[in-house]
Every structure is written in structure tokens, then in C-alpha cells.
Amino acid sequence: MYRRECTNTRDAMEFRDMEFKAWAHVQSLKFSLDEHNLELRVKAANEAEVEAQHRLASAEAEIADLRQKLDMTGRKEMGGFLFSYAMNVILGQKENRQLITRLHSVADVHCCDCREVLGWKYIQAFEALQKYKEGKFILEKPKIVKENW
Numbered sequence: 436m437y438r439r440e441c442t443n444t445r446d447a448m449e450f451r452d453m454e455f456k457a458w459a460h461v462q463s464l465k466f467s468l469d470e471h472n473l474e475l476r477v478k479a480a481n482e483a484e485v486e487a488q489h490r491l492a493s494a495e496a497e498i499a500d501l502r503q504k505l506d507m508t509g510r511k512e513m514g515g516f517l518f519s520y521a522m523n524v525i526l527g528q529k530e531n532r533q534l535i536t537r538l539h540s541v542a543d544v545h546c547c548d549c550r551e552v553l554g555w556k557y558i559q560a561f562e563a564l565q566k567y568k569e570g571k572f573i574l575e576k577p578k579i580v581k582e583n584w
């Protein structure tokens with residue numbers, strides 16, 4: 436009887452041990468499954484990020500294209516050219532002006548010699564798409580004379 440009990444106890448312990456091992460195995464499988472799911476989620480997030488970057492890049496390309504078209508239209512309609520620098524000029528009073536390409540803060544550009552208005556300088560643009568013009572000059576075509584070029 437004692438032996439039998441002992442055997443039973445040992446069997447029970449072995450069984451519990453096996454049960455524990457099985458449970459541990461299940462836990463480790465669950466853990467690696469979670470790991471795998473996490474990996475999949477990270478992968479999906481990375482793919483979404485790449486996709487978003489592609490979309491951003493194509494949106495930026497579109498903006499650049501529109502900006503160029505707008506600039507071309509602007510040049511044609513205003514009959515002037517956009518310059519980064521202008522020499523021998525002085526600036527008039529700064530004011531807000533509604534131009535073809537929306538509201539800008541501008542100042543007239545005068546010839547420093549005869550004070551004739553040659554065009555204007557973009558002091559501030561209020562729209563993101565127009566910001567590239569800030570600090571630049573529009574000189575009207577008829578006022579530009581090619582000399583010693």
C-alpha cells in the first residue's frame with residue numbers, strides 16, 4: 436500500500452511535470468506567435484511608411500510642377516522676370532498687394548538713378564506655394580535693357 440501510494444505520488448508528480456512542460460511549451464509557442472505577429476505588424480507599419488513616403492514624394496513632385504506652371508503663367512501675365520538679385524535699385528514703401536498669384540507684401544523697385552519704377556520686390560508671401568518668391572524681384576520686361584551682355 437505504501438509502495439503503491441508512493442508510486443502513485445511519483446506518477447502524479449511525473450504527470451504534473453509533463454503537464455507543466457506542455458504548458459511551458461504552449462507558452463513559448465504563444466510567445467513566438469506574438470513575436471511573429473509583432474514582426475508582421477512592424478513589417479506592415481514599415482510598408483505603410485514606405486507607401487506614405489512614395490505618396491509624399493509624388494505630392495511634392497506635383498507641387499513643384501504646379502509651382503513651375505504658376506511661375507510661367509505669372510511671368511507671362513505680369514510681363515516681368517523673376518530675379519534673385521537686382522542692382523542699382525532702391526525700394527519703395529512696403530505694402531500688401533493683390534497680385535495674380537494672390538496676396539503678397541511687396542515694395543516697388545525704383546531705379547536708383549532716375550527713380551523710375553522698374554518692378555517690385557516680394558517681401559512676404561502669405562501662401563506656402565508662393566514662399567519661394569520671398570526676397571526676389573520682378574523686373575518688368577520693357578524696363579530691362581541688355582547692355583554689354
Ligand SMILES: [Zn+2]
Nearest residue numbers: 546548549550
Ligand atoms: Zn534710371
